[in-house]
Amino acid sequence: MSFSAEWSDRPAVTVCVITYNQESYIEEALESILMQETNFNVHLLIHDDCSTDRTPDIIRRYQKQYPDQIEAILQKENQFSQGVRIQGEILAPRVKTAFAALNEGDDFWLDPHKLQIQYDYMMANPDCAACCHAATQVSSDGKKTGFDMRIEFEPEDEDRDLEMPFLIDKGSKAPTNSYFYRAELGKEGFPEFYNGCAVGDYPMILYFASQGKVHFMNRIMSAYRHNAKGSWTRSWVIDPAVYVRTNESISQMLKKxxxxxxxxxxxxxxxxxxxxxxxxxxxxxxxxxxxxxPYASLYKALPLKRRVRFQLSSRLRLLHGIKRKLDIKRYGGS
Structure with a gap:
């Protein structure tokens, strides 16, 4: 796909920030954007989804401090719970700059040159739809977990374009806060297959790859907060039913x-x-x-320890169910 020269000539970058009930993290997220050293102006577009904590107050304070740089959308009703995909349906169509970068209210950037590096690459590669990069994972209190989110290539320090078959199989292996894309791709919102999905990063990177090249930079330039309060990953770790529903939603997205x-x-x-x-x-x-x-073959391919653990837990669950039925009969239940 060839991209419009008119869009490339626009002011440079808008950073889209999505937040909800992240009063403990939002300042760090915003400061990491404001610290960026660039030879272009950076516009911040912040969406708060009707937070019930101090997040809106913090955003108002920053907006007052940086009135020419920060635009805030402070919702009176929660949009996500009504099925609205914030980035695809609200923020992306509002971006008027040549490029858009993404961050979330509980994540933050580490490298003060992140935006400049990604901007320079996109300007030098007009056939590239989007780029992303490696990140380090931190706990809810900001401490490094020792796990990095990166694509394992040989040699390890290699940057490369990500092909569609790889992205379908693995995703980008990079967090949403590393995404930097040509804003014209979202001028009319993202496609329906994106908006109907329970997660955003996977369908988004697939959409970008369907429109042009996606480039991965094997350089850690941001931090992804794992298991933070209110995060999607925390919800499915706590509740397996959420994990199942999410997988079903992603499956429907892939069919679309x-x-x-x-x-x-x-x-x-x-x-x-x-x-x-x-x-x-x-x-x-x-x-x-x-x-x-094909599930029997996939099961046989699992490591032996995981198969044994699964069999034991399944048998314990069965025995617990039998015991419960016997107890109900014993005490006159129905």
Whole structure:
């Protein structure tokens, strides 16, 4: 896809920030954007989804301090709970600069040259739709966990373009706060397959890759906060049912993406759909379903320790159910 010269000539970068009930983190997120050293102006577009804590007050303070740089949307009603995808339906169409960068209210950037590095690359590569980079993971209190979010290539320090089959299988392996894309891709919002999905980063990177090249920079320039209060990852770690519903939502997204791309990646998508179904069968302890192909073969491919652990937990669950039924009968229940 060739991108419009008119868009490339616009003012440089808008940073879209999505936040909800993140009073403990939002200042660090905003300061990490404001510290950026660039040879262009940076515009901040912040969306607060009707937070019930002090997050809106903090945003108002920053907006008052930087009135020419910060634009805030402070919702009176929560939009996400009504099925609205904030980035795709609200923020992306409002961006008037040539490029958009993403951050979330509980994450933060580390490298003061991050935006300049990504901007320079995109300007030098007009066929590139988006770029992303490696990040380090931190705990809810900001301490490094020792885990980095990066794509493992050989040699390890290599940057490279990410092909669609890889992205369908693995995602970008980079957090949303590393995304930097050509804003014209969102001028009319993102496609329907994105807006209907429970997660945003996966369908977004697939959309970018369907429009042009996606480039990965194997350089840590941001921090991703793992298991933060209010985060999506925390919700499915605590509640397996949320994990199952999320997998089902992603599966529906992939089916729509298959139609959007007119079946060009049908085989890769079919394999990924089988994997999501397999993960849900494991999560639900569905022994009957796991005996069917292709899930039986996927189960056999699991490490022995994980298979043993799964079998033990399934048997304990079965015994607990039998004991509960006997107790109900013993004490006259129904």
């Amino acid at each position: 993406f298959d139609k959007y791309t007119e079946g060009r990646y049908h085989n890769e998508i079919k394999i990924k759909l089988n994997i999501y179904k397999f993960e849900n069968l494991l999560t639900k302890r569905d022994l009957k379903g796991l005996k069917e192909e």
